[in-house]
Amino acid sequence: MNVPLIRTSASAVGLGRRAQTKEQNRRVILDAARQIFSELGYGQTTVRDIIRATSLASGTFYNYFKSKEEVFEALCEETALAFAPVLREGREEAASAEAFVAATFRTFFACAAANRAEFAAINHTEVQPGRPNTREIVVGFEELRQDIEMAIARGLFPALDAELLAAAIIGVAYEIAEALQKRATPDAEAASRFATALIVGGIATLPKYGTPANSAL
Amino acid sequence: MNVPLIRTSASAVGLGRRAQTKEQNRRVILDAARQIFSELGYGQTTVRDIIRATSLASGTFYNYFKSKEEVFEALCEETALAFAPVLREGREEAASAEAFVAATFRTFFACAAANRAEFAAINHTEVQPGRPNTREIVVGFEELRQDIEMAIARGLFPALDAELLAAAIIGVAYEIAEALQKRATPDAEAASRFATALIVGGIATLPKYGTPANSAL
Amino acid sequence: MNVPLIRTSASAVGLGRRAQTKEQNRRVILDAARQIFSELGYGQTTVRDIIRATSLASGTFYNYFKSKEEVFEALCEETALAFAPVLREGREEAASAEAFVAATFRTFFACAAANRAEFAAINHTEVQPGRPNTREIVVGFEELRQDIEMAIARGLFPALDAELLAAAIIGVAYEIAEALQKRATPDAEAASRFATALIVGGIATLPKYGTPANSAL
Amino acid sequence: MNVPLIRTSASAVGLGRRAQTKEQNRRVILDAARQIFSELGYGQTTVRDIIRATSLASGTFYNYFKSKEEVFEALCEETALAFAPVLREGREEAASAEAFVAATFRTFFACAAANRAEFAAINHTEVQPGRPNTREIVVGFEELRQDIEMAIARGLFPALDAELLAAAIIGVAYEIAEALQKRATPDAEAASRFATALIVGGIATLPKYGTPANSAL
DNA sequence: CATGAATGAGAGTTCATTCAT
DNA sequence: TATGAATGAACTCTCATTCAT
Numbered sequence: 001m002n003v004p005l006i007r008t009s010a011s012a013v014g015l016g017r018r019a020q021t022k023e024q025n026r027r028v029i030l031d032a033a034r035q036i037f038s039e040l041g042y043g044q045t046t047v048r049d050i051i052r053a054t055s056l057a058s059g060t061f062y063n064y065f066k067s068k069e070e071v072f073e074a075l076c077e078e079t080a081l082a083f084a085p086v087l088r089e090g091r092e093e094a095a096s097a098e099a100f101v102a103a104t105f106r107t108f109f110a111c112a113a114a115n116r117a118e119f120a121a122i123n124h125t126e127v128q129p130g131r132p133n134t135r136e137i138v139v140g141f142e143e144l145r146q147d148i149e150m151a152i153a154r155g156l157f158p159a160l161d162a163e164l165l166a167a168a169i170i171g172v173a174y175e176i177a178e179a180l181q182k183r184a185t186p187d188a189e190a191a192s193r194f195a196t197a198l199i200v201g202g203i204a205t206l207p208k209y210g211t212p213a214n215s216a217l
Numbered sequence: 218m219n220v221p222l223i224r225t226s227a228s229a230v231g232l233g234r235r236a237q238t239k240e241q242n243r244r245v246i247l248d249a250a251r252q253i254f255s256e257l258g259y260g261q262t263t264v265r266d267i268i269r270a271t272s273l274a275s276g277t278f279y280n281y282f283k284s285k286e287e288v289f290e291a292l293c294e295e296t297a298l299a300f301a302p303v304l305r306e307g308r309e310e311a312a313s314a315e316a317f318v319a320a321t322f323r324t325f326f327a328c329a330a331a332n333r334a335e336f337a338a339i340n341h342t343e344v345q346p347g348r349p350n351t352r353e354i355v356v357g358f359e360e361l362r363q364d365i366e367m368a369i370a371r372g373l374f375p376a377l378d379a380e381l382l383a384a385a386i387i388g389v390a391y392e393i394a395e396a397l398q399k400r401a402t403p404d405a406e407a408a409s410r411f412a413t414a415l416i417v418g419g420i421a422t423l424p425k426y427g428t429p430a431n432s433a434l
Numbered sequence: 435m436n437v438p439l440i441r442t443s444a445s446a447v448g449l450g451r452r453a454q455t456k457e458q459n460r461r462v463i464l465d466a467a468r469q470i471f472s473e474l475g476y477g478q479t480t481v482r483d484i485i486r487a488t489s490l491a492s493g494t495f496y497n498y499f500k501s502k503e504e505v506f507e508a509l510c511e512e513t514a515l516a517f518a519p520v521l522r523e524g525r526e527e528a529a530s531a532e533a534f535v536a537a538t539f540r541t542f543f544a545c546a547a548a549n550r551a552e553f554a555a556i557n558h559t560e561v562q563p564g565r566p567n568t569r570e571i572v573v574g575f576e577e578l579r580q581d582i583e584m585a586i587a588r589g590l591f592p593a594l595d596a597e598l599l600a601a602a603i604i605g606v607a608y609e610i611a612e613a614l615q616k617r618a619t620p621d622a623e624a625a626s627r628f629a630t631a632l633i634v635g636g637i638a639t640l641p642k643y644g645t646p647a648n649s650a651l
Numbered sequence: 652m653n654v655p656l657i658r659t660s661a662s663a664v665g666l667g668r669r670a671q672t673k674e675q676n677r678r679v680i681l682d683a684a685r686q687i688f689s690e691l692g693y694g695q696t697t698v699r700d701i702i703r704a705t706s707l708a709s710g711t712f713y714n715y716f717k718s719k720e721e722v723f724e725a726l727c728e729e730t731a732l733a734f735a736p737v738l739r740e741g742r743e744e745a746a747s748a749e750a751f752v753a754a755t756f757r758t759f760f761a762c763a764a765a766n767r768a769e770f771a772a773i774n775h776t777e778v779q780p781g782r783p784n785t786r787e788i789v790v791g792f793e794e795l796r797q798d799i800e801m802a803i804a805r806g807l808f809p810a811l812d813a814e815l816l817a818a819a820i821i822g823v824a825y826e827i828a829e830a831l832q833k834r835a836t837p838d839a840e841a842a843s844r845f846a847t848a849l850i851v852g853g854i855a856t857l858p859k860y861g862t863p864a865n866s867a868l
Numbered sequence: 869c870a871t872g873a874a875t876g877a878g879a880g881t882t883c884a885t886t887c888a889t
Numbered sequence: 890t891a892t893g894a895a896t897g898a899a900c901t902c903t904c905a906t907t908c909a910t
Contacts, residue, residue, distance in 0.1 A: 477692070
């Protein structure tokens, strides 16, 4: 399962010459940004850094993005777009709680392993206070929560606080992925089994739960 | 259990006037820094921002800290120092796996609730790529791992990969805490029960585990 | 013989509008720098002082030079470039020791008189310990030494330590020039005759000299 | 002939305890300043640098000197005071032009050799525009001029422009000293002979000269 | 007198952004 | 549309100097 986080430098097809160059430049900037973000972290990266990693002129940047933040959001979106279908499909097809959880972890660890630098960028990216966490965007917190609720409806899970479970899964996924990357010989498969067993086993013992009337925002 | 993350403005005793003022100024800077970090995030915060939140002159900052990074490290240390004993004590006295895990979550959620701003600062703080995560420092990843290993020795837990479990616990703690803070009426106690049940229940079903030969730097 | 040390504000020809402005700005900065260096001395001058003497914005300076040192080096180079050919030509055409020495002094005093401020800047410029003296660069210590050796080969001078003679000539030139500038009615021509007679007369009585085995690095 | 440029850390005698400490602190500052000036050059040296090279507190500096400039002047004065008597004595006792000139060069080169660092400091010290050159102060331009005039009166020298000759001697002394210091095996004695022969030989051929009516300031 | 923390002006430099070409 | 020089606000940090202790 070698899921590229993002296909970079995709050759644009079926566009006029002009539009093609435009698309290419956008790509060039995004690729450079992803690279630099992963090297320096979001906070340390400046628009200048991104431009410098490019053969474009500084002014050109502003034809495509208004700011560093905007590039970053575009990157997140890209990543989420690449990630989401794989994750959702695995979970929708799941016939058991275990399959559901395992699909999530396996996809995530595989991606993290295949894209260490980019994963690091995401993981070490500072969040604007008050805004949704990058990791939550990337793994798709909201989709995960919905999928969990659908799974409850399908009888895969008992009634439980979908939001908290989603949070727990994402937390486990990220922290274990990080721990894994520090190891000399990371075993994504074993980690995946560990995380899956932990969550699935835990779910069985959760206290009973009604509709989370108090979940806001 | 209302554990303040940090006791600020500690009154200095038994010091000369001079030393006392020095101590006070240090406190003033640290407090301002914590506040600003939590408002703007680490990356967006400048030394000037911190100074401005103070009645001190710009040069004075550098009598106390060499850089933004150094203040930040001092803050982390303070937080860890305040946190660590409470966490360790609860875990050392634990007579069951449940008590062990519950001690960790309860302390953490209580603190997070009592110090929303500061918790946000920690949680939204960008990590220098390649350096230990702030959250891991604050909750004490290393101590948690050791405590888990001691708990295994004491028979509270089966043999398992202490590092991964520590990672999982920290991940669950942080993400659930964050989810909690978005709620209108966060119920730290319920969240604590949820997280504890999840982890404790999961542990029971974990695949058997030998010595983690592959855990390296 | 009114040799300007440097021709400033050279009109650029055959360049696009953009390149022309760039060239102009470079000139503006160099001119301002020369002026300020001569007023305040190198050590007291700050980059900001230079910018302030200009209608440019502070950041613009850094589009042209990385530091004060770099502007200074550019100035020295300019000066040396303007100076060197005049000096060398006079010496190469010299048919006697006297003509050789006189060419050096006359050129130097004429320039010093014509460019009092700039000469002062050079003369009052602090040398980075361990690096070649500004005055030596400007008058071209190395070229002078080579020319002396060639003159020895041509039989104009007896065998002598070219390095020491070059040093002596430069020392006499600068100190006399400085003394001259303090006078109400400096007579460059008389000073030139004085210096020339001193050196030329002295050379005749120098102790015999073999190959300078001890001139190193 | 091992003439120390300055006797540092001289133990004060015959002073009260209080005055002694005062004198000591002054010494400490002067010594540190001389050291730092010679390492960094005058322009790069800050008062802070000098204080740091000392065990004194920053405020203490200002009990002794008003500024970097003032310390520097004190250093020059010290140096001149140490130098002057040796130079004057040698010249007053001189029975020939050669002895006169040789006394100056020999003393100077010996000192320069014995105090390379300090000599470098003097030589590389930027002059405040419009003020007398450090080197001129140290070797005693004014005394040299007077001594030359007295020597003319005594019949050692023909009538000549004493000011220009003084300038020439100082120029030759400094530049040759500097050239010498770059050599692997500097031979001060040979350099002294070279310089002496050059000047003495030159003097004999100087154009006749009346009283320099135009020497001003 | 010695001390050393506080001060705030100011230096060097970088940055995001604009805009004439 | 791409370019890249100009801009000047803003940042980090150092410095000379003061002054309460």
